[in-house]
Amino acid sequence: MTTRATARRGAAAAAATLTLGLLLGGCAADLPTPDPDAVPAVPGPDLTVEQTVAVSTEVGAVLDAADEAMDSRGLDERVTGPALTMRSAQLKAAVRAKNDELLTVLPDEMQQNVVSTTVTWPRTSLGVTVEAGDGELPRLLAYEQASARSPYKLWSWVRLFPGVELPPFAEPSVGSAAVPLDSDELLLSPQDAFSQYVDVLNLGKDSEFAKSWADDRFRQDRAEQKAKATKALDDVEGTWTEKFSPVDDDIRAIATTDGGALVIGAMTGQETWKAPEGAKITPQTDTEKALLAKDPTNSLKLSGLATVAIYVPPAGADAKPTVLGAQLVLTKVTN
Numbered sequence: 001m002t003t004r005a006t007a008r009r010g011a012a013a014a015a016a017t018l019t020l021g022l023l024l025g026g027c028a029a030d031l032p033t034p035d036p037d038a039v040p041a042v043p044g045p046d047l048t049v050e051q052t053v054a055v056s057t058e059v060g061a062v063l064d065a066a067d068e069a070m071d072s073r074g075l076d077e078r079v080t081g082p083a084l085t086m087r088s089a090q091l092k093a094a095v096r097a098k099n100d101e102l103l104t105v106l107p108d109e110m111q112q113n114v115v116s117t118t119v120t121w122p123r124t125s126l127g128v129t130v131e132a133g134d135g136e137l138p139r140l141l142a143y144e145q146a147s148a149r150s151p152y153k154l155w156s157w158v159r160l161f162p163g164v165e166l167p168p169f170a171e172p173s174v175g176s177a178a179v180p181l182d183s184d185e186l187l188l189s190p191q192d193a194f195s196q197y198v199d200v201l202n203l204g205k206d207s208e209f210a211k212s213w214a215d216d217r218f219r220q221d222r223a224e225q226k227a228k229a230t231k232a233l234d235d236v237e238g239t240w241t242e243k244f245s246p247v248d249d250d251i252r253a254i255a256t257t258d259g260g261a262l263v264i265g266a267m268t269g270q271e272t273w274k275a276p277e278g279a280k281i282t283p284q285t286d287t288e289k290a291l292l293a294k295d296p297t298n299s300l301k302l303s304g305l306a307t308v309a310i311y312v313p314p315a316g317a318d319a320k321p322t323v324l325g326a327q328l329v330l331t332k333v334t335n
Helices: 003-024 049-069 081-097 190-206 217-234 286-292
Strands: 110-115 123-129 139-145 153-160 239-255 261-274 299-312 322-334
Touching: 049 081, 049 110, 049 123, 049 139, 049 153, 081 153, 081 239, 081 286, 081 299, 081 322, 123 239, 139 322, 153 239, 153 261, 153 299, 190 217, 190 239, 190 261, 190 299, 217 239, 217 261, 217 322, 239 299, 286 299, 286 322
Parallel strands: none
Antiparallel strands: 110 123, 123 139, 139 153, 153 322, 239 261, 261 299, 299 322
């Protein structure tokens, strides 16, 4: 921002006005006192409907260009945060495998927009895409503006679960407030909600928070992966472990009209397959094969980044936090 230059121009203008007033003071009536418009008690939305369309279209154009070129360079022009890490990893795998089907389809047409009413930065807005085609469910995209002079960039995306119902949001013309990560107006603060979910994801029924959370598709998928891996390693007396860790700086929350909040956060994941010496653990998916690019050994380590969207009810509600969608992307594969 050019605040210093603006301040200097403002000061110079004020000085000129003051000098003129002194010269005319002896022969003119008092100048009228300015009556500025009152500052609204509730801030308005950060974006107009037209601007939300422009943001999704412009971000979509950058994504399309990167996908077409199969090159992540230039993505950071309109992609940031977890989304940049995830998309860059997908492009790397797609290039090595020569397969663009390894890229998650991210439509730029929205069926619903959620606009924040934040007076500071960063600012967050959400978009629910139309169906991605071929039976693919809609995505929930989060955009972020880091500063007043920065463009909105894609910050994260999740795949919404089948049959999921999003909580109610204010119309874009009204806007939705950003929720502090330590808010005590919710059943759980956004920070605590995300930390608890990661604990449940890691420990399952052994987590002290397990009974406080409804089951969800992402946890079911990880449980299925555990069962599959354990069965495959039984014959060689191998082991399988998985651990997720929240990325503390990557949590955002926006208010819903029922007093709750939609929380979106990122977590790293580490999946490790281990077998005795002499055994070989081969990558299973095209993405795993592309990112490993080495001969198999008796171990396999899969590193990933996951984004998760959670609805947290208001304080005092007789309900549980609900996971609405998730996306896990492999970022690195080693022996």
